[in-house]
Amino acid sequence: MSPDPGLREVPFRGGGFAPGNRRIAAPLTFAALVLLWWVATARGWVSPLALPRPGEVASALADMVASGEIWRHLAASVRRLVVGWAIGASLGVAVGFAIGLSTLARSTALPLVSALFPIPKIALLPLFIVWFGIGEASKYATIAFGVFSPMAIAAFGGVDGVERSLIRMAQSFGVPNRDIVRKIVLPGAMPALLSGVRISASIGIILLTAAEMIGAEHGIGALVLSAGNLMQTDRLIAGVLILAGLGLIVAFLIGVAERRLLGWR
Amino acid sequence: MELIAEKVRQTYGSLDVLDDVDLVIGSGEIVAVLGPSGCGKSTLLRLLGGLERPTSGRVLLSGAAPAGSLNPLTYVFQDFALVPWRSVAENVALPLEHLAMTAAERAARVADALARVDLVDFGGTYPKQLSGGMKQRTAIARALVVEPAIFLMDEPLSALDAQTRDLLMDDLKRLWTETRFAAVYVTHNVAEAVQLGHRIVVLSRRPGRIRDVVAIDLPLAERHEGHPDLVAASRRIWASIRDEAAIAERELIDVA
Numbered sequence: 001m002s003p004d005p006g007l008r009e010v011p012f013r014g015g016g017f018a019p020g021n022r023r024i025a026a027p028l029t030f031a032a033l034v035l036l037w038w039v040a041t042a043r044g045w046v047s048p049l050a051l052p053r054p055g056e057v058a059s060a061l062a063d064m065v066a067s068g069e070i071w072r073h074l075a076a077s078v079r080r081l082v083v084g085w086a087i088g089a090s091l092g093v094a095v096g097f098a099i100g101l102s103t104l105a106r107s108t109a110l111p112l113v114s115a116l117f118p119i120p121k122i123a124l125l126p127l128f129i130v131w132f133g134i135g136e137a138s139k140y141a142t143i144a145f146g147v148f149s150p151m152a153i154a155a156f157g158g159v160d161g162v163e164r165s166l167i168r169m170a171q172s173f174g175v176p177n178r179d180i181v182r183k184i185v186l187p188g189a190m191p192a193l194l195s196g197v198r199i200s201a202s203i204g205i206i207l208l209t210a211a212e213m214i215g216a217e218h219g220i221g222a223l224v225l226s227a228g229n230l231m232q233t234d235r236l237i238a239g240v241l242i243l244a245g246l247g248l249i250v251a252f253l254i255g256v257a258e259r260r261l262l263g264w265r
Numbered sequence: 266m267e268l269i270a271e272k273v274r275q276t277y278g279s280l281d282v283l284d285d286v287d288l289v290i291g292s293g294e295i296v297a298v299l300g301p302s303g304c305g306k307s308t309l310l311r312l313l314g315g316l317e318r319p320t321s322g323r324v325l326l327s328g329a330a331p332a333g334s335l336n337p338l339t340y341v342f343q344d345f346a347l348v349p350w351r352s353v354a355e356n357v358a359l360p361l362e363h364l365a366m367t368a369a370e371r372a373a374r375v376a377d378a379l380a381r382v383d384l385v386d387f388g389g390t391y392p393k394q395l396s397g398g399m400k401q402r403t404a405i406a407r408a409l410v411v412e413p414a415i416f417l418m419d420e421p422l423s424a425l426d427a428q429t430r431d432l433l434m435d436d437l438k439r440l441w442t443e444t445r446f447a448a449v450y451v452t453h454n455v456a457e458a459v460q461l462g463h464r465i466v467v468l469s470r471r472p473g474r475i476r477d478v479v480a481i482d483l484p485l486a487e488r489h490e491g492h493p494d495l496v497a498a499s500r501r502i503w504a505s506i507r508d509e510a511a512i513a514e515r516e517l518i519d520v521a
Binding site: 165166170171173174175176179187 | 314316336338339344346348349393411
């Protein structure tokens, strides 16, 4: 028998596993990275050939803004991203819902989607250029194709996850199938759809850049490639930062959509 | 309107769930269906409301639905089946939305149904904010709003705590006294069955067969706990299910 240890508090062992969000932390993280970058280049730890100083990148950005060059690139990229993503996402959601709701689609389309998913879509760009020409259509097709599979899989998973008891309930009140899909299945699958949007938008930006590097006059990808060819690392880094900014904006928009559409959770 | 089960049999693959069930639910009558776990009583309820097809036998309706009944056979589910992204009022409005009626009429029906279960002030609340009892009252309002001829209730009180269960039982009795609906009330709880059932149908263990039918003539309003009629009925029911329940308990493992 060990001795009676006397009166003591029960040790706390709960808590955690509930990450919150400090608004100030994200800008601070970015600021700290820039500071590190600045110190590393100013002290000569990193060769200026390998990595330009933050100031040089900023002035390259400012020059592009002043000359209006940046807007040409940005407009071309954003249009490709929006159009390509919209085509791919709407087809993906439609096919995903079909897989989630119909035996025929599940047995035919699901294996197809699984087979298409791992194909690196950029490998198909040359084929799309043969089909659609070097213009915009081949870039739309590449992005749409890349967005399609993750959206289809997200939609199908979301539909599968909708509680069957809610569907039986709606049926028991004689709610028509069309309304069941619209009022029960679609909102029930919304969390999965939005996480699909998160993933597919990033895939879209990756494919956008890759496609623009292969054959485009304008666009952020073309900007980065040409800057690299001319060893203009300041412009190159500026282009990469714009891409990162694009990712942040997309994440912000999805956050807004989540707060509006998933407030009930 | 009467609901009739005629020699209903249900099998899932090689599993016999219900065997040869004959049952008539008259208008204005509450039939409690009582049986041990896994005796097929929920299956019987799904068959009665057309959510499942019987392997053999028929489920029939006789007579016209009362005028104004929008969904004659209406379920109340054990897990409430509330739509989490809809407020209480929107949940109650759901079964009206596909029907032709003006927005004003729909709103009036929803308000009336909420008033009958005492949820007037909670129309804008979301299900996750509600207690279990309020969730089930919301589900009952959603059933009332379509003016059913026959309620099909699948253990509606089983997911609730004891106090809430008593209160809701009183609500159900009051609602019945107001509208005299018919109901099939599936439960495994003898006390609930004798509180609410005009007739209590006792099912045997799987495959479920009707083992006994106990009628209680005492009016619902006079059914207080410990009333001799209820005690006598409970005793008779217990006698017929005790052995079955003990055996069914041991069988539970292969029900799933």
